[in-house]
Amino acid sequence: xxxxxxxxxxxxxxxxxxxxxxxxxxxxxxxxxxxxxxxxxxxxxxxxxxxxxxxxxxxxxxxxxxxxxxxxxxxxxxxxxxxxxxxxxxxxxxxxxxxxxxxxxxxxxxxxxxxxxxxxxxxxxxxxxxxxxxxxxxxxxxxxxxxxxxxxxxxxxxxxxxxxxxxxxxxxxxxxxxxxxxxxxxxxxxxxxxxxxxxxxxxxxxxxxxxxxxxxxxxxxxxxxxxxxxxxxxxxxxxxxxxxxxxxxxxxxxx
Amino acid sequence: xxxxxxxxxxxxxxxxxxxxxxxxxxxxxxxxxxxxxxxxxxxxxxxxxxxxxxxxxxxxxxxxxxxxxxxxxxxxxxxxxxxxxxxxxxxxxxxxxxxxxxxxxxxxxxxxxxxxxxxxxxxxxxxxxxxxxxxxxxxxxxxxxxxxxxxxxxxxxxxxxxxxxxxxxxxxxxxxxxxxxxxxxxxxxxxxxxxxxxxxxxxxxxxxxxxxxxxxxxxxxxxxxxxxxxxxxxxxxxxxxxxxxxxxxxxxxxxxxxxxxxxxxxxxxxxxxxxxxxxxxxxxxxxxxxxxxxxxxxxxxxxxxxxxxxxxxxxxxxxxxxxxxxxxxxxxxxxx
Numbered sequence: 001x002x003x004x005x006x007x008x009x010x011x012x013x014x015x016x017x018x019x020x021x022x023x024x025x026x027x028x029x030x031x032x033x034x035x036x037x038x039x040x041x042x043x044x045x046x047x048x049x050x051x052x053x054x055x056x057x058x059x060x061x062x063x064x065x066x067x068x069x070x071x072x073x074x075x076x077x078x079x080x081x082x083x084x085x086x087x088x089x090x091x092x093x094x095x096x097x098x099x100x101x102x103x104x105x106x107x108x109x110x111x112x113x114x115x116x117x118x119x120x121x122x123x124x125x126x127x128x129x130x131x132x133x134x135x136x137x138x139x140x141x142x143x144x145x146x147x148x149x150x151x152x153x154x155x156x157x158x159x160x161x162x163x164x165x166x167x168x169x170x171x172x173x174x175x176x177x178x179x180x181x182x183x184x185x186x187x188x189x190x191x192x193x194x195x196x197x198x199x200x201x202x203x204x205x206x207x208x209x210x211x212x213x214x215x216x217x218x219x220x221x222x223x224x225x226x227x228x229x230x231x232x233x234x235x236x237x238x239x240x241x242x243x244x245x246x247x248x249x250x251x252x253x254x255x
Numbered sequence: 256x257x258x259x260x261x262x263x264x265x266x267x268x269x270x271x272x273x274x275x276x277x278x279x280x281x282x283x284x285x286x287x288x289x290x291x292x293x294x295x296x297x298x299x300x301x302x303x304x305x306x307x308x309x310x311x312x313x314x315x316x317x318x319x320x321x322x323x324x325x326x327x328x329x330x331x332x333x334x335x336x337x338x339x340x341x342x343x344x345x346x347x348x349x350x351x352x353x354x355x356x357x358x359x360x361x362x363x364x365x366x367x368x369x370x371x372x373x374x375x376x377x378x379x380x381x382x383x384x385x386x387x388x389x390x391x392x393x394x395x396x397x398x399x400x401x402x403x404x405x406x407x408x409x410x411x412x413x414x415x416x417x418x419x420x421x422x423x424x425x426x427x428x429x430x431x432x433x434x435x436x437x438x439x440x441x442x443x444x445x446x447x448x449x450x451x452x453x454x455x456x457x458x459x460x461x462x463x464x465x466x467x468x469x470x471x472x473x474x475x476x477x478x479x480x481x482x483x484x485x486x487x488x489x490x491x492x493x494x495x496x497x498x499x500x501x502x503x504x505x506x507x508x509x510x511x512x513x514x515x516x517x518x519x520x521x522x523x524x525x526x527x528x529x530x531x532x533x534x535x536x537x538x539x540x541x542x543x544x545x546x547x548x549x550x551x552x553x554x555x556x557x558x559x560x561x562x563x564x565x566x567x568x569x570x571x572x573x574x575x576x577x578x579x580x581x582x583x584x585x586x587x588x589x590x591x
Contacts, residue, residue, distance in 0.1 A: 019542070020406045029410055041524075101378065102387040127523065129405055131390045133378035136346070140382035145347050145455035148375045151517070161458070166371040167471075167526075169462040169518050173343065176454045185507070185524055186517055221387035225400060225413040233549065236570040242583040245555065245573050254475070254532040254553055255499060255588055 041123020080193030277306025293368030343457020482537020540565025
């Protein structure tokens with residue numbers, strides 16, 4: 001089989017280390033002026049795609065991000081990590097508020113076909129909406145097999161052997177190409193983009209598409225009724241010794 | 256005039272009744288031998304939605320599981336699909352079965368537990384039906400309004416689905432388990448579907464074996480973090496866990512450092528637990544870890560760093576070196 005073309009989805013999200021704040025009007029969380037980065041699982045997806053290229057399994061890595069203008073920064077990061085070119089699916093900020101995996105998967109599926117991709121890799125979930133849906137839905141729309149929560153990927157002949165992280169341990173499956181993968185945390189350790197690579201990334205091509213270019217209707221499918229703070233736990237107490245601790249637990253009938 | 260008026264009313268009523276009618280399909284998770292407990296929590300969630308509950312048991316030689324499911328109160332029908340093609344429960348073969356089932360019965364809701372299997376399968380099914388799925392719900396407001404967490408459990412989102420069919424995964428720890436006895440559901444074969452799958456293949460599984468209770472269902476969970484220093488030291492936690500009948504979990508740091516296997520990870524991207532007692536040992540309490548355990552009834556933190564964020568959520572905090580505290584605790588608990 002000739003070298004493969006890999007499409008990688010990457011999402012711009014609030015940085016994982018930021019303590020988020022819910023808006024007082026309960027419509028969402030505050031995103032203005034908050035540090036954003038590439039979704040950590042998508043960094044892993046990009047890294048895996050770049051490694052496939054370094055192993056000469058892949059010939060080209062195309063990074064895709066769907067969202068407002070600022071997504072281009074996320075795509076530049078992907079390019080600096082080693083992606084060859086990028087596609088920004090430009091979403092109106094108003095539509096972006098209600099954009100969901102069902103929409104993104106339709107973009108990715110259409111792009112996978114247009115770009116003649118053999119593998120689509122996305123992170124297993126975005127750390128903002130915590131949906132864990134996009135990869136599975138993309139696979140369904142393409143009628144490709146899916147290998148979710150991948151912690152190891154190997155290619156032999158026309159198949160990928162994938163070790164998946166499941167509830168009781170690990171599972172090995174084989175999927176025929178073309179296929180969709182979703183990356184789990186332990187798939188790899190993403191590289192840092194070096195300064196020369198960041199400079200080079202500025203010259204790499206970035207195409208811009210709109211939802212109508214791709215024939216996807218971005219109408220909202222769910223109405224957000226409210227977004228609220230979770231209940232706050234009551235302040236606890238410090239105990240002085242293990243004995244104290246066990247006595248307290250015994251009194252509450254927990255030990 | 257009068258008769259026409261009556262008829263219109265009758266038709267309206269029928270439409271009304273039909274429109275209101277709920278029927279939920281619960282996809283049973285099992286290992287061909289027995290039911291995975293999260294199915295029981297999912298059935299409770301289905302009960303909250305109201306209407307009939309049908310349970311689908313798909314697998315290879317899984318009639319025993321179907322029998323088990325038929326005794327769960329609240330389940331009115333069990334659909335059994337026994338086929339070699341379901342080996343490994345691959346979504347590529349289960350999805351056609353579900354599509355055929357949905358076509359025949361036209362359910363208003365399809366539910367599964369938010370496990371690796373449920374998370375893998377439901378979105379695939381949803382895309383085939385052009386439905387926007389709803390992941391990992393923790394509450395049900397009404398038949399179309401659901402509650403879930405976002406941003407690693409740091410915000411609670413209430414959403415209303417505009418799709419006529421709702422495809423939902425359920426967080427097991429947010430709903431009580433349904434009883435295993437008292438029901439008497441009729442069992443029938445699921446609709447036949449072309450489930451032949453030549454694009455994916457199950458090869459093998461490597462499950463971590465343990466005599467301790469299953470992590471997500473345990474009443475007590477003891478978790479270790481980076482502070483454990485190495486894998487051997489986890490034995491201290493196992494000893495304590497055995498005295499307390501507890502399951503043992505871990506933070507991502509402990510998993511990434513190779514102390515324990517990844518299926519022990521508690522957190523946003525690992526397991527979500529809500530036991531009666533959660534003991535965090537040598538865990539700082541990063542947002543991602545808290546996402547997986549902060550609904551525990553009582554949280555105990557043992558950490559030598561008094562500034563560790565875990566103390567902000569702990570009901571009882573002990574600032575002490577874990578290498579001294581844990582063996583001492585094992586001693587005292589063992590003596591009772």
